[in-house]
Amino acid sequence: MNGxxxxxxxxLTEALEEAWSKIVQVKGxxxxxxxxxxxxxxxxxxxxxxxxxxIGSIIPLAINxxxxxxxxxxxxDTGRSGWWLGGYIILSVIFVIVFLSWLYYMIQGNDFTTxxxxxxxxxxxxxTLLNPTLITIGALMFAYGIIMLIFLCxxxxxxxxxxxxxxxxxxxxxxxxxxxxxxxxK
Numbered sequence: 182m183n184g185x186x187x188x189x190x191x192x193l194t195e196a197l198e199e200a201w202s203k204i205v206q207v208k209g210x211x212x213x214x215x216x217x218x219x220x221x222x223x224x225x226x227x228x229x230x231x232x233x234x235x236i237g238s239i240i241p242l243a244i245n246x247x248x249x250x251x252x253x254x255x256x257x258d259t260g261r262s263g264w265w266l267g268g269y270i271i272l273s274v275i276f277v278i279v280f281l282s283w284l285y286y287m288i289q290g291n292d293f294t295t296x297x298x299x300x301x302x303x304x305x306x307x308x309t310l311l312n313p314t315l316i317t318i319g320a321l322m323f324a325y326g327i328i329m330l331i332f333l334c335x336x337x338x339x340x341x342x343x344x345x346x347x348x349x350x351x352x353x354x355x356x357x358x359x360x361x362x363x364x365x366x367k
Contacts (some may be wrong), residue, residue: 188351216255256346
């Protein structure tokens with residue numbers, strides 16, 4: 182590409198430093214290397230935390246909250262609004278609300294006021310998960326997740342967009358008043 186300089190991919194440490202310096206910043210753009218290196222490290226931390234009692238469920242929530250600005254900036258880098266993530270969050274909240282309300286309805290309908298046997302609860306849970314509304318919302322979440330994955334894997338926009346300059350490409354503007362071709366006069 183003429184006049185466009187491609188900056189090299191960030192290393193793991195560079196990506197983490199860049200992400201950490203903008204941990205709460207939702208404005209701007211983040212390169213793929215910054216996003217995926219950071220996401221990999223955070224996923225490993227979340228997996229390790231699963232084995233730690235008590236804080237094992239709190240730390241992943243904090244990590245999920247910290248990834249929201251990172252996803253926003255990554256979507257900005259592809260020229261999309263960060264609110265694409267908002268759609269997925271809304272679907273997730275709807276899914277949880279419908280699931281819990283349906284489960285509550287099933288428990289109340291079966292008059293489980295005494296201790297519930299494991300097999301009874303498993304049957305109840307399965308009947309709740311097979312609710313057509315939950316299946317529909319789950320299918321929408323899956324499709325939306327695939328779309329988000331495609332967006333997050335796309336290359337940066339080369340030129341500046343409404344979210345800022347490209348962190349990956351540097352466009353060299355030609356100087357004005359200098360013609361590209363000057364004919365030779367004899």
